[in-house]
Amino acid sequence: MSNSGRIWKLGDNIDTDVLAPGRYMKFGIEEIASHCLEALLPDFASTVQPGDVIVAGRNFGAGSSREQAPQALKHLGVAAVLAPSFAGLFYRNALNLGLPVLVCEAAPTIADNLPCSVDFETGTVKAGGQTYRCEPIPGFLLAMLRDGGLLPHLEKKLAAERTLERKPA
Amino acid sequence: MRNSSSIPQTLAQKIVACAAGRESVAPGEIVTCKVDLAMFHDSSGPRRLQPMLERLGAKVWDANKVVLITDHYVPANDDDSRKIIRIARDWARDNQIKNFYDSVGICHVVLPQKGHLKPGMFAVGGDSHSPTGGAFGAYMFGIGATEMLGVVVTGEIWLKVPQTILMRWNGRLSAGVTAKDLMLFLCGKFGLDGGQYQAVEFAGEAIAALDMQERMTITNMSAELGAQTGLIAPDETTAAYLRQAGAQDFDIAAWQGDADAPLLATHEFDAATLSPQIAAPHSPANAAAVGDYNERIDIAYIGACTGAKLTDLRAAAQVLRGKKIAQGTELLVGPASKQDQDEAQADGTLQALVDAGAKILPTSCGACAGYGDYRFGENINVISSTARNFKGRMGAASSRVFLGSPYSVAAAAVQGRICDPRDLLGK
Incomplete structure (x- = not known):
């Protein structure tokens, strides 16, 4: 479960309005994602590459419950977000949507633009010749993340239950 | 030694323990809770849930525990918004959601007004301001639409017991x-x-x-x-x-934290000793006493679940009664619910606002969410009774939104500048 890409650095308290601007919320994820972070980084959505990693400051994802915020990052191919802390609602949403979010105390010390690889299974990040350890994602959430998020996870679970029901006792 | 049932617990722990079917819970442990009430609106609700329910071939676990309220895309003024509202209405009908409140106000205000909240309830809302329900001694918190799907299908949700x-x-x-x-x-x-x-x-x-x-x-x-x-x-x-x-069958005494928890x-x-506070752009955390501010104001906005309930409208009227708003300043008021608006109409509050020069907007999330028509233009200075002033949330990225109380917003509308509302009260 490893990727490689470059780092995009962001500051503290990046909010959901800047990740998924309200005026585009009536549209589908493609349109919302094309405006992701535009108030801060106008070129982000058009230049971010699949496998890139966001390295941010404290309380990433502050604000709304709109899950289009992590979904937009996922849609653009962002492989993971590292931050010393996340807004609780965003953290839950990100994992539910299958976007790896890793609590990384050292995130603010990591430089912009570096090539970077992230293994969310082990919480290991390699960037600029350094290795950083993140807090591990709790086991039951990791299982959900491996399935790609809550929806595919539930789908798998319900399918397994239905198979069991069909089998004669 | 205390036995397990007399471990001192906070109010939060007591509600979570009850929802988890336990005598007590310890902060930090992860538990699965049964949900007493799931509330969502037109934006986070049916339009997101229905495709996922179809994919899973699943149904709502308990229609009586669901409350659906349209507030974000109402009034619907374009085809995309009309479609979102249509989906909500169809979904309520198809799923026999009897607790469906259509265009009568903002979910967090309508929910208790309709008697749905009670002390000790464990509730989730498809909106970040869902902790509003905590005013009634309910444990209520916001979740995203996919997590709401999990609740709607299973009736359960995981929680890390809070401190x-x-x-x-x-x-x-x-x-x-x-x-x-x-x-x-x-x-x-x-x-x-x-x-x-x-x-x-x-x-x-x-x-x-x-x-x-x-x-x-x-x-x-x-x-x-x-x-x-x-x-x-x-x-x-x-x-x-x-x-x-x-609300029926509620208990007050049972839902108190233990003093020694x-x-x-x-x-x-x-x-x-607290003075009126104003938060400067672009964060509620940029708060300071009102005396530190003197900014010119183009638009004064009294709106949303945070700042346009009946109590908020009355506070604004206290400042505005017998006064006029400053030339060049606009005062917009979007009452938080139909019930609040009706009561404000009945007691003269609304008339006082209108007489001062306020424009009354529909009872919906309005400019607060920044989803609809009411968005602030380039380089506009706004003072708002809402909760959030993140960059670009309520309009152009160059608009500057200050947050204050309904008193402060009304006072700024009169003076055309941010000022201490206490100087205008009773004058």
């Missing part, structure tokens, strides 16, 4: 100072992550003296403090509201 941060406000708030000022002050002091995604409980003489709608402002803005929920233990004020709202932190404040 509790106690904010004790001694003394009384002075005239012209509100719950909104109190919360902006706390955002300024502790920051947008001061709540650490734990439970924040508000107590003390100043909190006990607040009416239910002011208490709702407190727990509502626990979201801005980064708490999972905000709580106020229920009392006789709560009971009186609940009786009027038609361990807390993450206790903070004590003197309410009497």
Whole structure:
């Protein structure tokens, strides 16, 4: 479960309005994602590459419950977000949507633009010749993340239950 | 030794323990809770849930525990918005959702007005301001649409049992100072992550003296403090509201925290010394006393679940009665619910606002969410009674939104500048 890409650095308290601007919320994820972070980084959505990693400051994802915020990052191919802390609602949403979010105390010390690889299974990040350890994602959430998020996870679970029901006792 | 049933617990722990089917729970442990009520709106609700329900071939676990309220895309003024509202209406009908409130106000305000909240409930909302329900001694928190799908299908949700941060406000708030000022002050002091995604409980003489709608402002803005929920233990004020709202079989005495329950932190404040607070662009955490500001104001906005309930409208009217708004300044008022608007109409509050020059907008989330027509233009200076002033949220990225109480917004509308509303009261 490893990727490689470059780092995009962001500051503290990046909010959901800047990740998924309200005026585009009536549209589908493609349109919302094309405006992701535009108030801060106008070129982000058009230049971010699949496998890139966001390295941010404290309380990433502050604000709304709109899950289009992590979904937009996922849609653009962002492989993971590292931050010393996340807004609780965003953290839950990100994992539910299958976007790896890793609590990384050292995130603010990591430089912009570096090539970077992230293994969310082990919480290991390699960037600029350094290795950083993140807090591990709790086991039951990791299982959900491996399935790609809550929806595919539930789908798998319900399918397994239905198979069991069909089998004669 | 205490036996397990007498382990001292906070109010938050008691509600979570009950929902988890346990005698007690310890902060930090992960539990699965049964959900008593799931509330969502047109934006987070059916339009997101229905495709996922279809994919799973699943149904709503208990239609009686679901409350659907349209507030974000109403009134629907374009085809995309009309489609979203149509999906909500069809979904309510197809799923026999009898608790469906269509275009009668903002979900967090309508929910208790219709008698759906009770102390001790474990509830989730598809909106970040869902901690508003904590004013009634319910454990209520916001979740995203996919997580709501999980609740709607299973009736359950996982939770890391929170610790509790106690904010004790001694003394009384002075005239012209509100719950909104109190919360902006706390955002300024502790920051947008001061709540650490734990439970924040508000107590003390100043909190006990607040009416239910002011208490709702407190727990509502626990979201801005980064708490999972905000709580106020229920009392006789709560009971009186609940009786009027038609809530049945509620218990006040059972839903109190134990005095000796361990807390993450206790903070004590003197309410009497608090001044009106204003948060500068672009964060509620940029709060400071009103005396530090003198900015020119183009638009004064009284709106949203945070700042346009009946109590908020009355506060604004107290400032505006017999006055006119400044030339070149616009005053927009979007009452938080139809019921609040009707009551404001009946007692002359609304007329006082209109006479001063206010334009009355529909009862919906309006400009606060920034989803619809009411968006602020380039380089506009706004003062707003809402909860969030993040860059670009309510309009152009170059618009500058200041947050204040309804008193402060009304006063700024009169003066055309940010000013201390206490100077205008009773004059």
